[in-house]
Amino acid sequence: MEAAHDHNHDHHEPTGIMRYVTTTNHKDIGSMYLWFSFMMFLVGGVMALVIRAELFQPGLQVVEPEFFNQMTTLHGLIMVFGAIMPAFVGFANWQIPMMIGAPDMAFPRMNNWSFWLLPPAGILLMGSLLAPGGAGGVGWTMYAPLTIQQGMGMDMMIFAIHILGMSSIMGSINIITTILNMRAPGMTMMKMPLFVWTWLITAYLLVASMPVLAGAVTMTLTDRHFGTHFFNAAGGGDPVLYQHIFWFFGHPEVYIIAIPAFGVISEVIPTFSRKPLFGYASMVYATGSIAILSFLVWAHHMYTVGMPVEAQLYYMFATMLIAIPTGVKVFNWVATMWKGSMSFETPMLFAQGFLFLFTIGGFTGIVLAVTPIDIQLHDTYYVVAHFHYVMVAGALFAAFAGVYYWLPKWIGKMYDERLGKIHFWLSLTFFNVTFFVQHFLGLAGMPRRIPDYALQFADWNMVSSIGAFGFGLSQVFFLYVLLKAIRSGEKAPEMPWEGATTLEWTHLPTPAPYHSFETPPDLRS
Amino acid sequence: MKAANLDNQNKTLLRKLVVVALVMFAFGYAMVPLYKKICEVTGVYDLIKPDEIVNTQIDKSRTVVMEFDANTRSQVGWELVPVEVRMNVHPGELVHATFRLTNPTDTIFDAQAIPSYGPQHAAQYVKKLECFCFTQQKINAHETRDFSVVFVIDPSLPIDVGTVTLSYTMFEIEGTRSTVDSTVEVGFRAFKS
Ligand code: HEM
Ligand SMILES: [Cu+2]
Numbered sequence: 001m002e003a004a005h006d007h008n009h010d011h012h013e014p015t016g017i018m019r020y021v022t023t024t025n026h027k028d029i030g031s032m033y034l035w036f037s038f039m040m041f042l043v044g045g046v047m048a049l050v051i052r053a054e055l056f057q058p059g060l061q062v063v064e065p066e067f068f069n070q071m072t073t074l075h076g077l078i079m080v081f082g083a084i085m086p087a088f089v090g091f092a093n094w095q096i097p098m099m100i101g102a103p104d105m106a107f108p109r110m111n112n113w114s115f116w117l118l119p120p121a122g123i124l125l126m127g128s129l130l131a132p133g134g135a136g137g138v139g140w141t142m143y144a145p146l147t148i149q150q151g152m153g154m155d156m157m158i159f160a161i162h163i164l165g166m167s168s169i170m171g172s173i174n175i176i177t178t179i180l181n182m183r184a185p186g187m188t189m190m191k192m193p194l195f196v197w198t199w200l201i202t203a204y205l206l207v208a209s210m211p212v213l214a215g216a217v218t219m220t221l222t223d224r225h226f227g228t229h230f231f232n233a234a235g236g237g238d239p240v241l242y243q244h245i246f247w248f249f250g251h252p253e254v255y256i257i258a259i260p261a262f263g264v265i266s267e268v269i270p271t272f273s274r275k276p277l278f279g280y281a282s283m284v285y286a287t288g289s290i291a292i293l294s295f296l297v298w299a300h301h302m303y304t305v306g307m308p309v310e311a312q313l314y315y316m317f318a319t320m321l322i323a324i325p326t327g328v329k330v331f332n333w334v335a336t337m338w339k340g341s342m343s344f345e346t347p348m349l350f351a352q353g354f355l356f357l358f359t360i361g362g363f364t365g366i367v368l369a370v371t372p373i374d375i376q377l378h379d380t381y382y383v384v385a386h387f388h389y390v391m392v393a394g395a396l397f398a399a400f401a402g403v404y405y406w407l408p409k410w411i412g413k414m415y416d417e418r419l420g421k422i423h424f425w426l427s428l429t430f431f432n433v434t435f436f437v438q439h440f441l442g443l444a445g446m447p448r449r450i451p452d453y454a455l456q457f458a459d460w461n462m463v464s465s466i467g468a469f470g471f472g473l474s475q476v477f478f479l480y481v482l483l484k485a486i487r488s489g490e491k492a493p494e495m496p497w498e499g500a501t502t503l504e505w506t507h508l509p510t511p512a513p514y515h516s517f518e519t520p521p522d523l524r525s
Numbered sequence: 526m527k528a529a530n531l532d533n534q535n536k537t538l539l540r541k542l543v544v545v546a547l548v549m550f551a552f553g554y555a556m557v558p559l560y561k562k563i564c565e566v567t568g569v570y571d572l573i574k575p576d577e578i579v580n581t582q583i584d585k586s587r588t589v590v591m592e593f594d595a596n597t598r599s600q601v602g603w604e605l606v607p608v609e610v611r612m613n614v615h616p617g618e619l620v621h622a623t624f625r626l627t628n629p630t631d632t633i634f635d636a637q638a639i640p641s642y643g644p645q646h647a648a649q650y651v652k653k654l655e656c657f658c659f660t661q662q663k664i665n666a667h668e669t670r671d672f673s674v675v676f677v678i679d680p681s682l683p684i685d686v687g688t689v690t691l692s693y694t695m696f697e698i699e700g701t702r703s704t705v706d707s708t709v710e711v712g713f714r715a716f717k718s
Contacts, residue, residue, distance in 0.1 A: 106535045173542040177535050211546045215553025227700070230557060233598075233639065235699050241560050245553055306645055308567065 024108030033090030040082030069137030076140025098504035101184025144231030172203035186523030198263030247298035261398030272348035273340030346420030350401035361389025382442025412511030413489030433467030599697035
């Protein structure tokens with residue numbers, strides 16, 4: 001047990017803003033990641049509300065179609081690369097060293113760089129709105145040949161992707177090295193908390209897939225300016241090739257978003273069920289197989305490009321195969337709760353919300369995996385509903401669960417349980433009001449990425465827009481809950497959750513000291 | 526001492542992972558030739574190769590409507606139009622179709638036609654013996670030229686397909702453009718040197 005002993009070594013720590021610019025401390029960097037991602041989440045959320053305001057009624061009322069397209073594009077990119085991914089890297093920074101008994105990340109200085117690359121990328125993305133012709137209006141998938149016909153905003157977007165990719169790769173290398181080399185004695189691989197396992201696997205996914213995206217956007221860039229013809233049919237290139245390269249990255253990317261969320265849920269559910277995680281080893285293997293399979297199914301996003309039927313069959317069955325390890329995980333979570341003595345504090349509520357809604361998103365995913373069905377539903381609102389079930393109710397809810405769960409450890413104060421629960425119920429309700437009805441719209445044939453629509457879609461769109469504004473306000477409420485906890489939260493007890501068993505709870509005081517585990521705990525026994 | 530050891534281990538791992546990232550970046554680029562090759566080997570990309578025709582009987586009992594369509598993609602004001610817009614053909618019968626290119630400008634360039642089909646899956650039943658789309662074409666200034674396509678509709682064309690559209694998009698190949706005057710000059714320069 002490490003007491004909060006004196007850490008006045010003789011190095012002088014800069015104060016104020018310079019402390020954060022120069023910090024190499026994993027906890028500072030983790031906090032910066034989390035705050036950055038929350039800000040980006042609000043920015044991306046405002047963009048979503050611009051979209052939903054335009055779609056409130058048929059006809060064009062609020063924005064020009066070009067600007068609408070830019071909003072969809074930036075919303076998608078900012079949410080994926082600016083909000084969800086950095087949020088989980090923030091969790092990784094805070095938690096991994098504490099959960100494996102390491103003093104810090106393996107490369108603290110590189111860690112600082114990984115974070116400080118993000119703000120310039122965010123500024124480039126948002127600044128591209130001011131470029132002549134505005135931001136790229138190409139969708140977050142940035143399909144050729146449309147990308148070749150865009151203005152300067154597109155180049156800024158490409159550059160932002162390069163920077164974000166670099167940051168992710170550096171972050172991942174750091175995470176892998178920390179986990180593989182810096183575990184406390186006795187912390188064997190198969191004793192690691194599942195959150196650590198999921199991040200190890202995610203980091204490998206990132207190292208293997210982000211460079212491919214970097215390649216795809218670099219090719220786009222050279223097609224635009226340097227006379228290459230990778231995707232330009234006029235020069236012998238092929239736009240479908242772009243889709244293959246993009247989705248070779250893109251499908252692993254959806255698991256990069258989902259797998260750390262699985263990790264958080266795998267910590268929260270056992271704690272609040274007061275039982276160890278059911279089927280730990282099978283969880284590890286299931287996560288590993290999901291990661292491997294994720295590289296083999298990319299063309300299920302491309303059923304409509306005219307692939308040979310054999311290829312379509314392969315991608316259909318391979319995709320469905322992923323349902324098996326995913327099912328293993330869901331059943332393990334359910335079995336963990338089975339006969340547990342459960343309690344429903346806010347983290348557990350968000351975990352339950354995750355479990356229900358992610359599973360719905362998983363089911364609509366299986367529906368979309370079926371080639372003939374997807375040919376009908378491709379690029380409709382059904383797809384929009386599907387990926388928001390897995391990304392918002394999946395990844396985002398898991399992030400909320402994680403914040404409420406670890407907040408006492410991070411700041412030593414409790415959030416207001418009543419407000420946390422209100423945040424949960426508001427989010428849950430408005431999420432479903434926004435997105436459940438989009439299934440109906442998609443099944444009825446409403447295409448995505450359009451600023452105007454046929455009259456028969458009017459009612460559900462109005463419902464969805466109302467839900468979206470409600471969801472947006474609920475997240476402003478979350479900010480209030482957070483600030484209230486930070487300013488005037490009750491002092492957290494040493495062990496706020498009686499079921500928690502991981503090192504940060506059992507071996508460190510609450511709040512965690514600025515430097516923890518400078519001598520590793522000995523876990524051999 | 527142990528710390529230095531850990532430092533080295535970390536650096537080794539860092540190096541390995543950087544190599545993985547670089548290899549994956551290269552892999553992204555390797556997908557370009559790989560994709561072309563896979564399409565060729567599996568026969569997806571045989572748009573610009575003659576088809577093999579297994580000797581077939583003409584099925585007089587069935588008539589398929591062939592529709593022709595053509596577009597151009599270029600900043601130069603030339604056009605490509607089908608001479609016959611529509612034909613009634615029997616499966617198995619040898620069909621000749623003509624497309625007329627008109628280039629009223631001073632520009633000389635190379636162009637490549639790429640076919641597409643409606644319905645999409647009809648592609649595999651239009652067996653082309655000869656096509657101007659098999660090679661790049663040099664287009665001269667102020668030229669009007671007829672291009673021909675010779676094909677057979679495979680009698681195994683599904684019975685529910687009554688109409689097949691064959692559409693060509695002709696692309697100007699970038700970087701091949703010159704105007705009449707400049708070619709004279711190029712020729713002149715070549716002559717002088
Ligand atoms: C406040 C909650 C959110 C709302 C109301 C919302 C709403 C929307 C809307 C209306 C679209 C446009 C659909 C279309 O026309 O195709 C969209 C697209 C998208 N959203 Fe969200 N969204 C929210 C949160 C998120 C989050 C958290 C993520 C990701 C992690 C996300 C990822 C995406 C992506 C990737 C697209 C596709 C963009 C594209 O078409 O290129 N969204 N969202
Ligand atoms: Cu996918």
